[in-house]
Amino acid sequence: MEIEFGLEDLAKYPFLKEAGDYVKGLSLSIEDLRQDDYQPALKRAKDRVIEAIQKNFISIEILEPNLEILSFPLALMLVKAIGIDYFMHRYSLAESLRAERLLEKEKKSIISNIFKSAFNVNLISIEHDVFDFKMGMIDYLLRATHFHKPEWKLINRIVEKGFVYVKTHELVRLMREEIRRIVYERMKSLSLPKIPENVKEIVDEISKALPPVPSKELQEVTPGMFPPCVMHVLDLLQKGQNVPHYGRFLLTSYFLGIGKSVDEVINIYPKAPDFSERLTRYQVEHIAGMRGGRRRYKVPSCRTLITHGLCFKDEILCGRIKNPLQFGRKPVDFKKKKTDDRV
Amino acid sequence: MNDKTIEFLKQIFREFYYKNSSKISAPIRMNEREFGYMSFDKVMIRHLSFQTEGELRVFLVKEVPHSVYYSCAYYHEPTLSMDEKGWKGADLIFDIDADAIPTNCKEEHDKWVCKDCNFMGKGKRPENCPKCGSTKIDEENWVCSSCLDATKNEAIKLIDFLLEDFGISKDKIKVHFSGSRGYHVTVEESSLEGLDQLARNEISDYISGMGLSLESLGISKGASYDDMRRSLPSINEPGWRGRIASFFTKLEFEGYDETSKDIKDKILYAYGKMGYKGFEDFAKEIVNKLSANIDVMVTTDIHRIFRLPNTLHGNTGMLKKKCDDLTSFDPLTDAVVLNDETVKLFVDKAPKFTLKGNSFGPYNSEKVILPLFASVYLVGKGLAKVINSD
Numbered sequence: 001m002e003i004e005f006g007l008e009d010l011a012k013y014p015f016l017k018e019a020g021d022y023v024k025g026l027s028l029s030i031e032d033l034r035q036d037d038y039q040p041a042l043k044r045a046k047d048r049v050i051e052a053i054q055k056n057f058i059s060i061e062i063l064e065p066n067l068e069i070l071s072f073p074l075a076l077m078l079v080k081a082i083g084i085d086y087f088m089h090r091y092s093l094a095e096s097l098r099a100e101r102l103l104e105k106e107k108k109s110i111i112s113n114i115f116k117s118a119f120n121v122n123l124i125s126i127e128h129d130v131f132d133f134k135m136g137m138i139d140y141l142l143r144a145t146h147f148h149k150p151e152w153k154l155i156n157r158i159v160e161k162g163f164v165y166v167k168t169h170e171l172v173r174l175m176r177e178e179i180r181r182i183v184y185e186r187m188k189s190l191s192l193p194k195i196p197e198n199v200k201e202i203v204d205e206i207s208k209a210l211p212p213v214p215s216k217e218l219q220e221v222t223p224g225m226f227p228p229c230v231m232h233v234l235d236l237l238q239k240g241q242n243v244p245h246y247g248r249f250l251l252t253s254y255f256l257g258i259g260k261s262v263d264e265v266i267n268i269y270p271k272a273p274d275f276s277e278r279l280t281r282y283q284v285e286h287i288a289g290m291r292g293g294r295r296r297y298k299v300p301s302c303r304t305l306i307t308h309g310l311c312f313k314d315e316i317l318c319g320r321i322k323n324p325l326q327f328g329r330k331p332v333d334f335k336k337k338k339t340d341d342r343v
Numbered sequence: 344m345n346d347k348t349i350e351f352l353k354q355i356f357r358e359f360y361y362k363n364s365s366k367i368s369a370p371i372r373m374n375e376r377e378f379g380y381m382s383f384d385k386v387m388i389r390h391l392s393f394q395t396e397g398e399l400r401v402f403l404v405k406e407v408p409h410s411v412y413y414s415c416a417y418y419h420e421p422t423l424s425m426d427e428k429g430w431k432g433a434d435l436i437f438d439i440d441a442d443a444i445p446t447n448c449k450e451e452h453d454k455w456v457c458k459d460c461n462f463m464g465k466g467k468r469p470e471n472c473p474k475c476g477s478t479k480i481d482e483e484n485w486v487c488s489s490c491l492d493a494t495k496n497e498a499i500k501l502i503d504f505l506l507e508d509f510g511i512s513k514d515k516i517k518v519h520f521s522g523s524r525g526y527h528v529t530v531e532e533s534s535l536e537g538l539d540q541l542a543r544n545e546i547s548d549y550i551s552g553m554g555l556s557l558e559s560l561g562i563s564k565g566a567s568y569d570d571m572r573r574s575l576p577s578i579n580e581p582g583w584r585g586r587i588a589s590f591f592t593k594l595e596f597e598g599y600d601e602t603s604k605d606i607k608d609k610i611l612y613a614y615g616k617m618g619y620k621g622f623e624d625f626a627k628e629i630v631n632k633l634s635a636n637i638d639v640m641v642t643t644d645i646h647r648i649f650r651l652p653n654t655l656h657g658n659t660g661m662l663k664k665k666c667d668d669l670t671s672f673d674p675l676t677d678a679v680v681l682n683d684e685t686v687k688l689f690v691d692k693a694p695k696f697t698l699k700g701n702s703f704g705p706y707n708s709e710k711v712i713l714p715l716f717a718s719v720y721l722v723g724k725g726l727a728k729v730i731n732s733d
Binding site for chain 1: 509537544548554555580584
């Protein structure tokens with residue numbers, strides 16, 4: 001069955017393949033981007049990219065649907081042209097957050113259509129006091145296991161004949177990561193044409209406006225998976241700005257906490273002229289509990305970080321976590337560890 | 344186990360596999376699975392693969408393993424090392440073991456001995472020896488029909504979760520007696536095959552009742568009774584909420600008059616009497632009763648190897664046998680497949696036990712003549728050795 005979306009819908013959700021088809025239908029060539037007609041769309045694309053990478057945010061206002069739809073593939077092209085994977089990740093995350101905000105307020109029928117079109121997930125709309133849809137248990141599990149709050153646990157859901165009951169806002173939350181992945185993959189697979197001079201200039205302008213790229217070690221982890229407090233300290237470090245002592249403590253204890261080795265943590269610190277590996281190693285090993293009182297320091301709690309002015313809480317990303325380590329992670333039940341695997 | 348005893352068991356197993364070769368059937372998609380076996384001298388061999396049923400049958404007669412296993416997982420290259428196999432998916436598997444289910448009979452037939460001071464006791468093994476505090480404790484666990492009935496009940500509860508909550512069709516669920524202490528339930532050829540470890544963890548937590556929050560039942564600390572009443576479960580609801588509501592219908596509370604009241608009133612009454620903490624403990628007890636006691640490590644392990652159906656268990660000589668009708672299945676009869684030729688044994692120590700409707704023992708350092716199936720049962724457990732018949 002063909003799914004129908006209006007222009008407004010495509011402008012809100014430009015990652016949909018229907019939006020892609022719409023742009024294809026315009027039969028644009030890369031050379032057309034020199035024309036004045038397309039400058040507003042290019043401008044919007046540029047704003048989209050800068051806003052996304054600098055603020056982790058893309059505005060949701062839609063002034064002109066056509067322009068908004070077109071600005072999305074142009075933005076992808078611009079980010080791709082910058083040529084740095086880290087920014088592709090950051091951009092995808094911001095697009096997914098934008099979609100999440102819009103989906104929260106969306107009509108049930110549109111939500112169903114989007115889920116079918118973008119994720120091949122069938123939602124069944126239900127009449128229920130609390131829940132809006134039911135979705136297949138496998139579709140649910142594939143996504144919900146990335147969340148660690150008790151309400152996401154399968155046992156705390158209504159499960160009936162292989163279907164899980166969900167509220168609209170839960171559904172939207174479940175899909176955010178997937179939207180991020182779709183946007184990222186789209187960018188990754190994009191083959192860049194030879195871009196006109198005016199577009200090159202825009203790419204240069206964007207590049208100048210962007211924050212420095214963190215070290216290679218840091219890029220191994222999806223940027224969206226770092227808590228904003230850690231991101232803040234990283235940004236300071238990368239910009240060569242002064243990082244307060246407690247910020248360094250947060251960074252070190254956090255990366256040790258997520259399982260990085262002492263060497264990996266040392267490599268996170270940029271090799272500035274005043275960098276002393278010996279001193280850094282001593283400090284990192286101390287926090288890791290390998291020196292001094294042999295006490296491994298814990299990652300400071302969100303409350304402590306507020307006290308030190310290091311909390312940059314993102315309502316959506318952080319939710320109600322109490323410690324940066326809980327950010328985007330699922331706790332491991334150590335009680336269940338066992339080695340023998342025969343029955 | 345001495346060489347002679349091992350040779351005896353191997354001889355029996357070889358003969359069994361030779362005579363029953365045609366009954367050994369390959370699991371579906373056999374060539375995508377890893378096989379492994381344990382020899383009678385307790386060496387574990389893994390990363391094997393069979394292409395045909397015939398190959399598997401020849402292997403059993405030739406190698407005569409103590410135990411044979413096959414992977415629940417499907418691989419591109421089953422014989423390569425774990426990292427290189429290329430995981431494609433795995434059956435959803437469950438293991439219910441009598442050891443994990445508390446039953447009264449354990450007090451009668453299970454024993455433990457401290458390896459340091461020889462102090463001994465009955466029932467479940469303590470963490471530390473009560474006399475000398477040592478943690479080196481040997482246990483001697485036994486299974487009887489009561490423990491196996493209790494395991495069967497857990498399997499029945501598990502199957503209900505699979506059918507009613509997860510909507511798995513009956514023909515995809517296979518139930519086997521493990522050949523020793525419990526039941527194996529396998530879901531093959533279902534869309535659940537591709538689920539990763541985290542997803543399987545959620546499934547096993549669901550079935551074993553781990554992590555159920557009172558909030559999901561509509562009980563929350565600061566809420567008014569009116570608010571709570573609106574979100575409490577009712578009997579006809581699906582899933583855990585419905586299960587718990589239905590359980591409440593069977594409960595009686597002192598001073599509670601059921602007339603013209605529904606189940607939500609009853610739950611609220613209990614909550615009012617017990618308070619949050621008290622109700623939380625009470626709910627845990629209910630969840631314990633309603634959940635199925637599965638081994639969560641087995642279900643969440645996507646590389647697990649499982650005993651191959653229709654093969655003998657080296658510790659008992661019993662078969663891992665398919666239960667077509669679980670309710671009427673009697674493992675201590677239906678899975679006993681060895682014959683009743685007599686064997687002369689010296690039994691160190693064995694409690695009273697029943698196999699194939701015959702009662703044996705208790706034995707204490709004595710020579711006995713037993714049918715083959717009972718002999719292998721004791722010898723396999725290391726409680727007896729074969730002596731010359733002359």
